[in-house]
Amino acid sequence: MRICLVLASWGEGGLERHAIELANALSLTHQVSVIVHPVMIDRFAKAIQVFPVNMDRNRQNPFLLYDIWSILKNNPFDIVHAQASKATILLARIRPFLPKTIGFVASMHNQKSALWAFARMDHLILGGNDGLLGGRTLSIPVSCIYNGIVPSGTQGWTRDRLVQEFGFNSESLVYCAVGRFVPAKGFDILIPAIAASGVQCLLIGDGPERAELEALVQKTGAKVVFSGYRKDGMSLLSVSDGMLISSRNEGFAYVFVEGMLAHRPIIATDIPMVQDFLPREVIVPVDDVAALTEKLNFIQNEPQEWDRLMQPVWAKADAELTLENMVLRVENVYNAIVKSRFEQGQH
The missing domain is CATH 3.40.50.2000 (Glycogen Phosphorylase B;)
Structure with missing residues (x-):
């Protein structure tokens, strides 16, 4: 043809x-x-x-x-x-x-x-x-x-290397969020939720809202590290303890697919593609800091339950994506x- x-x-x-x-x-x-x-x-x-x-x-x-x-x-x-x-x-x-x-x-x-x-x-x-x-x-x-997609793989990254290079506490879970720093990605909602729950997160990306987001991190005391744009961003994600998606709207999210194919646990806002794969237990409403905070507290306290909920998600992604x-x-x-x-x- x-x-x-x-x-x-x-x-x-x-x-x-x-x-x-x-x-x-x-x-x-x-x-x-x-x-x-x-x-x-x-x-x-x-x-x-x-x-x-x-x-x-x-x-x-x-x-x-x-x-x-x-x-x-x-x-x-x-x-x-x-x-x-x-x-x-x-x-x-x-x-x-x-x-x-x-x-x-x-x-x-x-x-x-x-x-x-x-x-x-x-x-x-x-x-x-x-x-x-x-x-x-x-x-x-x-x-x-x-x-x-063809998954990016780890490209030599390990969790220990991720923790050391970006200065995280190795005893606590390290989450990743990836995307362009624009309103649609909802990072201005994610950062206050991270601060309120006390979790730590690597924010991978760049964009016009970077200065505002950095100021928000300073204001809230959130444990967030900015990596900037990284060609190996998906590999960093693949060795983290989980992925956070806070988008207000989204079409097809490559980062979501990368996370599923890397068998990373995920918390995500209620956007179209997410609804087709994730169970309701790990989906939160859009633009809701309190709901996202509550879910982050849940996965901190019940990581094994989070992992159990993701098992059928990973199987479906492996078969369809x-x-x-x-x-x-x-x-x-x-x-x-x-x-x-x-x-x-x-x-």
Whole structure:
């Protein structure tokens, strides 16, 4: 199958990682191309044909639209797969001017207020449950396919090394929280709860709220250490005693999957993907310092019960959140579209 993935973002985020891992895995058995920002060129397998396009331009830019149209017009793709909103909007605008033989797929990773562009595709893949649609429906087929990953592993890290390097008390549990320092991640809720419960936590990440969060740690006396952005952040998480998620809203959370596949106990706020995996006993309401504090006290006092509650979670993650499972399900979507296109061509 001739497949082209379109990614309009760039950097080190979960969306970029997903697109890279999906493209690389598909390239083992298909002819795969990608249309990406030039800074992403070297991040794909050698078997993949990379079309660099300046994605800095906005989604209405006629030159950006022309560049993508030209690539798709002059290459015989069976499937074009847009990753997230901007790429989907670009494809929706140029689709009327492209060959009717192409099948179009879009992936949605976070809730969106406008769905018009996604509705112009042949199939929508939700990187989570149908809660991403917010109760709305589309006239095209929709599949829920969680993003499978290749776990980062420990990369030489151990708990003893983590404790020593970041100055924690080895006799107490050490938790990790990972994410960009923005309001959506709810770290301003997590820090007061950490202070009230007396637990210790490594906060991995960076972002525009860092100064405010550091000030909050000083004010509350929370036992929090800031690591800054770390490429090995998932490995640090994998040797901690547990993961804390305080998000106000979230689409597909790579850190959540990493935590489950590393068999880390987890406490998380009540966000869509969490609801599909964690038992209610380890889920807390969003924006509720008191509830989060109570749950942190519980896991401090009952670590064996926390571990027991997580056993079926880890088993489910091991079965469903592998890269191989994700690729197989995505291929099934592609095959259904190609089959439909072929049958339509026979009439």
